[in-house]
Amino acid sequence: MAHQGAALTKMRKPGCLPCRDRHLRCDRDVPSCSACRRSRQPRRCEYAGAALRVRPSVYTERVRVRGRASNSQASDDTAVRAEAADEADEADEADARSTTTIAVSSISSPRVDRDRATDAVSTSRAQQQTSLVPRLSRWSPIVSLPRHVVANPGDAELFEFYIRETGVWLDIVSPTCFFSETVPRLALHDPVLFSACLSYAARIRALTGALDPAQGELYGSRAIEALLSTLSSRSRSDNGDNDNDVLCAAVVILRMAEQFSEMQEDMQCHLMGASSLFARNPDHALDFDDAVAFWVYKRQSIRMAVLNEEPCEMEEMDVDVDVDVDVDRQWLAPVSDEAWANRATYLFARACSVCWDATLADAARAARLLELHRLLAQWHERVPATYQPWARYQAPDDPFPTLRYVSTWHVVGWQYYYGAKVLVALHRRPQDTNTTNTDTTTPANMLALGRYMEAEVLEPTRVLCGITMASPAFGATINGTAIIAWLGQVFSHRDDQTRLLTFLQDFMQRTKWPNATCCDKLQRIWSGEAQSWVQ
Helix, strand or coil: CHHHHHHHHHHCCCCCHHHHHHCCCCCCCCCCCHHHHHCCCCCCCCCCCCCCCCCCCCCCCCCCCCCCCCCCHHHHHHHHHHHHHHHHHHHHHHHHHCCCCCCCCCCCCCCCCHHHCCCCCCCCHHHCCCCCCCCCHHHHHHHCCCCCCCCCHHHHHHHHHHHHHHHHHCCCCCCCCHHHHHHHHHHCCCHHHHHHHHHHHHHHHHHCCCCCHHHHHHHHHHHHHHHHHHHHHHHHCCCHHHHHHHHHHHHHHHHHHHCCCCHHHCCCHHHHHHHHHHHCCHHHCCCCCCCHHHHHHHHHHHHHHHHHCCCCCCHHHCCCCCCCCCHHHHHCCCCCCCHHHHHHHHHHHHHHHHHHCCCCCHHHHHHHHHHHHHHHHHHHHHCCHHHCCCEEECCCCCCCCEEECCCHHHHHHHHHHHHHHHHHHHHCCHHHHCCCCCCCCCHHHHHHHHHHHHHHHHHHHHHHHHHHHHCCCHHHHHHHHHHHHHHHHHCCCHHHHHHHHHHHHHHHHHHCCCCHHHHHHHHHHHHCCCCCCCC
């Protein structure tokens, strides 16, 4: 016990900044730790100051915090947050004093019908977690640019709609509200990001009837023109890394708007563009704590992988780790609460690739499925207690249980956990599931297979449906629709089928989220007209 206590005490000491960025265990050796010495790329082994509560920005030499002395750790943290908020407010005020009001190039001032502005799609800011101070320091090269003030009423209405509604849908795994708070601030300095926000908001307004569809298309065209212009000139920019970060955020926003199309109409242009941009910067791979835009992109690519039964692109997630690093320790290292949802996202993406890669040999597939099964069990065993539902009950007329969670990333984490669990269970062979005989025609094996399907496939799918349907957050609900639609193939009971189909159709009618293709596929499979999802 004494040895264990000493080990825990040692683990509490923070490692060097490169090891913390890479989620590696640091031995704190001087002048350079062993991980930094063995790294294939030169790394500067340095440690954060004791008073700092954030990592130094990659764009600024040091984060300066004028903290006040305090008697408790809690008051120290409060002082740091208040100091950062004051500095942000002072910067905004100084920026506003030095800024003249100019008109943003707009599309003949499109009018937003206020009488029709009450959309069926509604998300309340109260549903989000209390926002932390947006971390703008790493974007300092952008915020140093001249800021404009929106002078066009139509643009202002759409930008407000993005801030209050559509941006929130992207923040389902961001306690700092990156897309609904940080991105709007950055957008006032960057025309590409601003155009992307307006295009996304205009797309939703047009679908719900609050904006002329022709005007919505013009906003989309303007965003693409701004994006292409920046891409063509980025080679002449001295701020390539920062431009890439801004472009990544803009492209995933445009992809979100692009997703509001049925499968046969979705060209996936922005999804492919995002893949290209993220492939140029692999540093975010397996950064479960940060890289908000990357994980939005990964969830967007997962959706298409499920709908098309195809592998999920994993090239940008292949990390180069030292051979002597304990991968399990890296995987299970302490991370933030929301990072566990990103870990589950990673597991589901791996499950898609293992199950639907036609080039994978049977032996390799079986080995990877077994490894995935182990990692999923570890995730379930070690996930924080905060991920437990605050309510769980079964309505008499509902075949699916109702589960409610405190945070949206808890919903996302369980969506991908149960989705991966069922996907792996469906593709594992009988000998991989503790069945000694592959002959399923004998009564004993038929009963064993039935019990296996109920415990490993049907029950988790019902739980997943209940989690997704009970979520009040629109972004979390749409994140799970493709998964529950695909898994709905396993339902043979009429009650399960009717409940799922009714939900998908009603949700599509209320929100304009494209579920028509999924509903059609489910009906054809359940009726026996089709034998598979992709048929």
